[in-house]
Amino acid sequence: QVRLVESGGGLVQPGGTLTLSCAGSGSIFALYAMGWYRQTPGKQREFVASITSTGETHYGNSAKGRFTISRDNEENTVALQMNSLKPEDTAVYYCNAGELSAAAMGVTPGNWWGQGTQVTVSS
Numbered sequence: 001q002v003r004l005v006e007s008g009g010g011l012v013q014p015g016g017t018l019t020l021s022c023a024g025s026g027s028i029f030a031l032y033a034m035g036w037y038r039q040t041p042g043k044q045r046e047f048v049a050s051i052t053s054t055g056e057t058h059y060g061n062s063a064k065g066r067f068t069i070s071r072d073n074e075e076n077t078v079a080l081q082m083n084s085l086k087p088e089d090t091a092v093y094y095c096n097a098g099e100l101s102a103a104a105m106g107v108t109p110g111n112w113w114g115q116g117t118q119v120t121v122s123s
Contacts, residue, residue: 001025002032002112004095009117012085016121020080022095022114032098032112034071034078035105038091038119045094049080050105058102062089085121092116 003025012018022034035050035058047060049069057069066085071078082089098110 002097004097004112004114006093006095006114006117009093009119011120011122013123014085014087014121016085017081017083018085018119019082020093020095020117020119022078022080024076024078024095024097033100033102033105033110035096035102035110036069036078036080036093037096037109038089038093039116040091045109046091047106047109048093050096050100050102051078052102056102058106060106082119085119087121090119090121092118 005023008020033050033052036048037045038048039045048063049059051057051069051071066083068081094116095114096109097112
């Protein structure tokens with residue numbers, strides 16, 4: 001069983017920066033790829049970024065060049081730094097974990113999800 005808890009969401013102005021964090025439970029955390037998906041009402045969840053325990057990363061098209069994913073295996077945390085935010089980045093962001101490669105998580109999410117954290121980009 002893996003438990004994921006997100007934090008760091010909120011309201012930010014266009015062009016601003018926000019960093020999301022996800023804390024994972026259990027020693028098996030280090031074996032899993034971690035990532036972020038996001039969802040807006042009426043739409044499917046969209047892949048944002050992922051990272052393996054060895055630091056391999058993969059980004060969705062919406063995140064490339066603006067977002068950076070990182071993880072701390074000692075602290076069992078993964079972070080998503082989001083720069084140059086746009087109104088279209090507004091969504092609920094979900095932490096995801098699974099026994100996958102970073103690239104595979106971009107196609108099929110892992111089995112475990114956090115509860116989600118709201119990000120609103122608005123002036």
